[in-house]
Amino acid sequence: MRLASVDAAALAVGLRPGMPLADARAQVGALAVVPHDPVLDQDWLDRLAQGCARYTPLVALDAPDGLILDIAGGEHLFGGEAGLVADVEMRFARLGMTLRHALGQTADAARALARYQVRPAPDEASAIRRLPVAALELEPEATTALVRAGLKTIGDLASRPMANLAARFGADAAMALRRILGDAPSPLDPRVTPPPVAAERRFAEPLGSSTHATKILAELAAEAIEELAERDKGGRHFRATFFRSDGLARTIAIETGHPTRDADLVMRLFAERMDSLADPLDPGFGFDMIRLAVPRLEALGASQLKLEGGAVKDAAIDELADRLATRLGRGRVRRLRPADTHIPEQAQLELPAIDAPAPLPWQAPEAGEPPTRPFHLFDPPQPIEVIAEVPDGPPQRFRWRRAFHAIRRYEGPERIAAEWWRRRDNGGLTRDYYRVEDAQGRRFWLFRHGLYDEKPDPRWYIHGVFA
Amino acid sequence: MHESSHPLAGLRKRIARIAASGGFESRPAEGWLASGHARFDDAIGGGLAMGRTHEFFAADALDATSAAAFAALVALRTPGKAPLIWLRTSDADKRSGHIYAPGIAELGGDPDRLLLVEAADPKMLLACANDAIRCAGSAAVIVESWGKFPLLDLTAGRRLALGARDAGTTLFMLRLNSVPTPSVAETRWSVAAAASRGLEADAPGAPAFDLELLRWRGGPAGTRWRLDWNHDEQAFVEAALSGALLPLPARRAMASHGAAAA
Numbered sequence: 017m018r019l020a021s022v023d024a025a026a027l028a029v030g031l032r033p034g035m036p037l038a039d040a041r042a043q044v045g046a047l048a049v050v051p052h053d054p055v056l057d058q059d060w061l062d063r064l065a066q067g068c069a070r071y072t073p074l075v076a077l078d079a080p081d082g083l084i085l086d087i088a089g090g091e092h093l094f095g096g097e098a099g100l101v102a103d104v105e106m107r108f109a110r111l112g113m114t115l116r117h118a119l120g121q122t123a124d125a126a127r128a129l130a131r132y133q134v135r136p137a138p139d140e141a142s143a144i145r146r147l148p149v150a151a152l153e154l155e156p157e158a159t160t161a162l163v164r165a166g167l168k169t170i171g172d173l174a175s176r177p178m179a180n181l182a183a184r185f186g187a188d189a190a191m192a193l194r195r196i197l198g199d200a201p202s203p204l205d206p207r208v209t210p211p212p213v214a215a216e217r218r219f220a221e222p223l224g225s226s227t228h229a230t231k232i233l234a235e236l237a238a239e240a241i242e243e244l245a246e247r248d249k250g251g252r253h254f255r256a257t258f259f260r261s262d263g264l265a266r267t268i269a270i271e272t273g274h275p276t277r278d279a280d281l282v283m284r285l286f287a288e289r290m291d292s293l294a295d296p297l298d299p300g301f302g303f304d305m306i307r308l309a310v311p312r313l314e315a316l317g318a319s320q321l322k323l324e325g326g327a328v329k330d331a332a333i334d335e336l337a338d339r340l341a342t343r344l345g346r347g348r349v350r351r352l353r354p355a356d357t358h359i360p361e362q363a364q365l366e367l368p369a370i371d372a373p374a375p376l377p378w379q380a381p382e383a384g385e386p387p388t389r390p391f392h393l394f395d396p397p398q399p400i401e402v403i404a405e406v407p408d409g410p411p412q413r414f415r416w417r418r419a420f421h422a423i424r425r426y427e428g429p430e431r432i433a434a435e436w437w438r439r440r441d442n443g444g445l446t447r448d449y450y451r452v453e454d455a456q457g458r459r460f461w462l463f464r465h466g467l468y469d470e471k472p473d474p475r476w477y478i479h480g481v482f483a
Numbered sequence: 484m485h486e487s488s489h490p491l492a493g494l495r496k497r498i499a500r501i502a503a504s505g506g507f508e509s510r511p512a513e514g515w516l517a518s519g520h521a522r523f524d525d526a527i528g529g530g531l532a533m534g535r536t537h538e539f540f541a542a543d544a545l546d547a548t549s550a551a552a553f554a555a556l557v558a559l560r561t562p563g564k565a566p567l568i569w570l571r572t573s574d575a576d577k578r579s580g581h582i583y584a585p586g587i588a589e590l591g592g593d594p595d596r597l598l599l600v601e602a603a604d605p606k607m608l609l610a611c612a613n614d615a616i617r618c619a620g621s622a623a624v625i626v627e628s629w630g631k632f633p634l635l636d637l638t639a640g641r642r643l644a645l646g647a648r649d650a651g652t653t654l655f656m657l658r659l660n661s662v663p664t665p666s667v668a669e670t671r672w673s674v675a676a677a678a679s680r681g682l683e684a685d686a687p688g689a690p691a692f693d694l695e696l697l698r699w700r701g702g703p704a705g706t707r708w709r710l711d712w713n714h715d716e717q718a719f720v721e722a723a724l725s726g727a728l729l730p731l732p733a734r735r736a737m738a739s740h741g742a743a744a745a
Contacts, residue, residue, distance in 0.1 A: 392580030
């Protein structure tokens with residue numbers, strides 16, 4: 017077991033990350049150790065990044081412990097770079113985080129400065145030239161080799177021909193150097209892509225009540241919908257983010273089955289979602305910013321009401337589906353669609369109604385024939401005990417849910433083979449289906465799972481009930 | 484002046500106003516969901532009244548499919564694309580099985596009209612039902628419940644019925660594995676599976692239903708019917724062996740079918 021990370025006090029007494037735990041314990045008697053959980057760290061970094069979305073929508077994670085913010089063009093909102101840095105420092109200090117930060121012309125330069133700068137410098141260019149060669153993050157041997165050759169800083173390297181560096185340490189080393197110097201682009205991979213339409217409101221005094229926050233959200237919804245109307249679009253997803261003054265943020269999202277520009281509908285769905293939250297929206301020390309984003313847009317022309325009112329009725333049903341899906345969960349309001357397979361339990365898909373699946377044609381009934389598929393289907397099929405006259409013959413009586421059924425009429429077998437073209441092991445056993453009617457007139461769909469030459473003692477199941 | 488300010492007089496006035504506007508029962512239904520079987524429809528005044536509540540009790544736990552199918556077929560045989568909103572609890576898939584669209588399609592119904600809503604528990608089911616009935620434009624709302632439904636007391640039932648009447652939504656309460664209790668429903672039915680008319684080679688035939696009218700606001704109850712579903716005509720028809728409560732020998736059934744075909 018080794019130390020993954022140490023705090024300032026531990027550094028002061030000589031502990032270092034990577035040190036064996038036993039050595040550290042020997043060195044410092046009263047050592048407080050917490051198991052390292054990289055997943056939790058990642059989660060926390062992600063939450064911090066979400067909170068940093070208050071400064072800029074372009075926030076990139078620099079795992080395991082860094083965040084890169086593209087603040088170009090937005091720093092004046094916080095009183096310039098210094099004001100923005102002060103705000104970041106203040107919020108992170110409240111969360112108990114130790115912060116190292118740097119500003120740079122490119123993402124890689126800022127990152128190298130934040131992580132490796134040891135000596136102050138009058139300007140950015142000279143600061144970069146003073147960075148140790150370790151800032152290139154090459155292999156340890158390569159770094160040692162550079163230092164042995166007397167090239168201790170980025171500036172030393174930059175004054176040599178780039179081709180020599182590439183020849184000795186590979187093209188990656190040359191690329192890393194060019195990126196830090198700003199000669200090559202260092203693109204950001206932002207955590208969230210900025211939404212196409214967004215409205216936000218900042219408050220001088222944090223809002224202490226959720227009710228007030230909801231009112232502000234309604235105003236933001238009206239603003240966002242005005243923008244949608246100008247662009248002839250409707251929103252499918254709406255995402256409200258409540259930024260708390262302690263730096264954390266809570267996101268609440270809703271979606272609709274059809275593009276919408278109805279602010280009242282959006283607010284009704286938000287109210288529905290907030291009512292169904294397991295842990296309610298907690299203002300904590302207050303919200304100091306609320307943002308409403310519309311990440312998914314779809315074309316929506318100006319609507320015209322039908323004279324006979326058909327469109328209005330459809331809209332009412334769609335809204336009901338949206339509202340119920342918001343309350344119960346998107347997968348719990350479903351529409352049925354056919355799937356192209358003859359395995360009965362896979363022949364229908366239950367898709368979320370909110371995805372508005374396109375209708376597909378169903379198998380039409382044959383004239384004059386009774387239905388061959390049941391009204392209710394058990395998935396998985398339920399095992400039954402069957403008595404048949406001959407082993408591979410039709411069932412005579414069966415026991416299901418502790419009741420006996422004597423079979424009076426039957427039709428079958430309808431043989432459904434497994435999909436051998438999909439699976440290597442021939443896809444499993446063949447099923448022989450029987451449509452049966454018992455003495456009380458109830459109709460069931462039974463099958464024997466496996467032919468007698470496939471399996472010694474095949475089991476029987478009930479798969480469905482007919483009307 | 485003094486008279487009208489008296490609280491009792493005010494109440495009397497309100498009662499008079501309510502009585503004048505027609506009250507709960509006297510408002511005529513906007514239409515009927517007909518079964519397609521003329522004698523059956525005439526006997527209950529044209530069919531199942533739209534904008535009202537109808538209860539379907541499965542005669543036995545095993546008759547759940549028959550009750551569900553009867554309610555669904557009555558709603559789905561209406562022309563048009565109006566959706567059928569079907570609310571059930573999460574455990575319904577295990578108890579009575581998934582609603583199987585290929586089977587509905589083979590009965591001649593359009594499964595695209597189904598909007599399935601799965602509530603976690605009976606309380607949520609009732610809350611969602613209250614929302615669903617207030618939404619105009621559906622062919623019907625089916626609320627499926629299993630066993631006793633203590634939350635659905637007279638108050639809750641009346642609230643549902645009033646909501647359905649105001650929005651013009653037809654509400655089908657599908658009560659499986661349960662015994663009939665007093666309620667404000669317009670009609671109350673007991674549905675059971677009936678022996679079908681056998682086909683050649685003794686195969687089970689078209690769906691058959693045994694219906695008993697337990698209660699009807701508009702007239703006498705207690706009538707029994709035996710109906711077959713004919714998916715070609717999209718209608719319920721007289722069962723071929725009407726009145727024959729004893730199952731006939733299979734040979735007779737075959738012969739009669741053969742005669743009908745000839």
